[in-house]
Amino acid sequence: MSLTSELEPQLSLHFLSQSEPERGKAPPPLKQHPPPTTDPHQLQEQIQLQPVLQPEPLSRHEHQEKPAWMKHQRALLFMLGLTVWAAILGLIYYIHHNFHRQDAAAVPSCLSPACRWAEARLSTSTDPFTQPCGYFMSPCGSSRLLQKNRGRQRGQGIRGHPQNQMEKSVLPERQNGETSYAKLREDKMLSRKNVLLQYVREILESNQNSRSSAVQKTKDFYRSCLDRRSIETAGAEPFLQLIQKLGGWAVSGRWNKTDFNSTLGVLMRDYSTFPFFNLYVGKDPNETASGTHQRYIQIDQPDLLIPIEWNRKTEKSQANAKTLRPFLASCQKFLNLLGSPPGEIMIHVGSFISLSSELAVAASPRHYRLSKGQLHQRMTIKELQRRAPAIDWLGCLQTAFHPLSLSEDDHVLLHNLPYIVQMSRTVNKWLNRHELSNSGPLHTFMIFNLLHTLMPAMDSRFSETAKNYTLALGHSVEEVPLWRHCVLETERGFDSVLTHLLGQKTALREAEEMIENVFDSLKSKLNELKWVDRNSSELVMQKVNSLIPRLRSSEEVSGGDDLDIFFSKVTIRTNSFFSNYLQLLSLWQNRRSKLLTAPIEAADVLSVTPFSLDAELLFPMGMFIPPFFHPTYPKAMNYGAVGFLIAKDIFHLLVPEIYYHSRSVHTVGKCVWSYYINATERASRDGVSALSTAQLQEVWVQHAALQVALQAYHLSLSQNSSDTSLAGMHHDHLLLRSFSQVNCDADPFSESMPLDPSFLIAVVCSTSDLCPTSPQCSIKSQQNSSHAC
The missing domain is CATH 1.10.1380.10 (Neutral endopeptidase , domain2)
Incomplete structure (x- = not known):
């Protein structure tokens, strides 16, 4: 038997493609190496034993001939070195890969009701890690999206301010007065405004008793609005x-x-x-x-x-x-x-x-x-x-x-x-x-x-007349669900009560910690940018450093006793929405009068985006609600959703200054777009189209916001290393999955995003070691892996 046939391969790299707990198939290894063809220890043993195994002395002629294995010694040594090098690389990858898997397995899973619901919601959505590059062809807001979404539920972008977007969202159905975590509606995209309206609806429809008369009057007003039978009867x-x-x-x-x-x-x-x-x-x-x-x-x-x-x-x-x-x-x-x-x-x-x-x-x-x-x-x-x-x-x-x-x-x-x-x-x-x-x-x-x-x-005959008039003018009429109409009407007169109720349910400490970490990471990101000159950098950083980020919380919220006094003269009749509505209008004008003397701005309970007021950068409590945020969620999930949204909103406030004073916006935008063009092979089909200024800005904003969210999350881990997991996913994987569920949120900039934001996951994974598994849409081979956007 020849030596080659005896050297059976003993080392296999098959373990490199073992499946993760949350995936049903093996992820491709980060780098492909040639499989080993021999066992180096067996080869060395064979070489050492050859002289000993000769049974009898050789003839003089035979002494002059070199054994066959010696004739191929250089080739065998080369094979040996190659095999050892492949084994070392495989071992390094195995250790790195299993470290993440063992790390995720060792972390306790979150078992709170909110986490069980979030896990069920994750199971109904598509994991962007398992999708080919063609999956990301349709950007958010594209008319092609609903035709080519491969089972995904995404919606079309809508023009206008984010607070005017009223799209349907993912929220649990109500069954017998309780929230069902098993049945979910995945209707179009997650609009932050609509999610907040649904959350307020849950508060108003809850049967939890309150000692506050103002709270009870607010709920009674909302219920009288829902009572269409009484309204129709009154005429x-x-x-x-x-x-x-x-x-x-x-x-x-x-x-x-x-x-x-x-x-x-x-x-x-x-x-x-x-x-x-x-x-x-x-x-x-x-x-x-x-x-x-x-x-x-x-x-x-x-x-x-x-x-x-x-x-x-x-x-x-x-x-x-x-x-x-x-x-x-x-x-x-x-x-x-x-x-x-x-x-x-x-x-x-x-x-x-x-x-x-x-x-x-x-x-x-x-x-x-x-x-x-x-x-x-x-x-x-x-x-x-x-x-x-x-x-x-x-x-x-x-x-x-x-x-x-x-x-x-x-x-x-x-x-x-x-x-x-x-x-x-x-x-x-x-x-x-x-x-x-x-x-x-x-x-x-x-x-x-x-x-x-x-x-x-008033009864539906009047609203139908107004609707027919609008249609006669050639305008479309949005069908607003009754519950949403009633939530909006309730907010007009009882906004202070709703702010009080929202403040009771908001995890203030966790929200403030996230705001601080994201803002610190965002400032660190700005320091990394390439600026036109030093003065430009100082100008932007001076503006950012002058801002004081703060959650708009209990400092502006009236206490229950104060609210009871303020609404003491309000009488709500559960079966007369018309008379209740008259009192609402009076309250609305009273609120307008108070603005003339109030020392602070009135809080907008339905606000979902931060805004600057004087030297403060204020974050409304409406940003920190399920399904985007919950105090019992793993921190990775909160940072992937709300952490990203916070960073994106702040960047949007600063885009004009950054764009005109930094070269990075244009450079990074083109870099990410080149990844996208190569990965999806659009160049061969549609030709390479240049992006507009608005598109370059939005690509940079969302890419930078995702990086800031990741950095802020790791900053939070450095302060407190404990975190739970969900569905057995590694923390960074969970953060990116959470990000993928909100990145098509409706805002006035969504139509400027030329690619599906989930593709940014592939970009981040290709230029860092943060991803515990390589996405199926791997773009390392498409670009120079040493080049990071």
């Missing part, structure tokens, strides 16, 4: 009774000719209705820049009910004949629902449309007013009275902002003075039209506006 009668309380109106034939300015003041104070001009409270941006933060009454043009369009040539607003017909039909329908005599309807509708058209002429879009310097024009109430005398400005403002004391020397800010002047002339003209004195067109105009304010609390 239009509650609104007709309210009209009589306001002095009636000429449409019904019974009107006591109430004073115009008195009625206007009452509508603004008690019913948050602003027919002729809008009122709100805010700061003067000119003063804010100088460090002054006084608030002023702001007077703006109203949201007119009549449809108008802007004529760029004449720089005037005008009504479109095509839109006037459906508007006329809807007005007739509303009066018909209110029981108006059929023969009188057209007279009042005609006057309402005529008056609306005259007011619309002076209205103008914001961009035009901004170009003309018509925003934030300051003047005293006395001066305003001189410019627009038809309105009793001091009397109306004192009524609207009762019980605050105002004087004619107080300043207000105007946002369209030409409209206010023209509105005053129009009102004065209609007041002095004696032939219309009995029909009360100005009073009817105010009642029509009140109707639109109260329509959410």
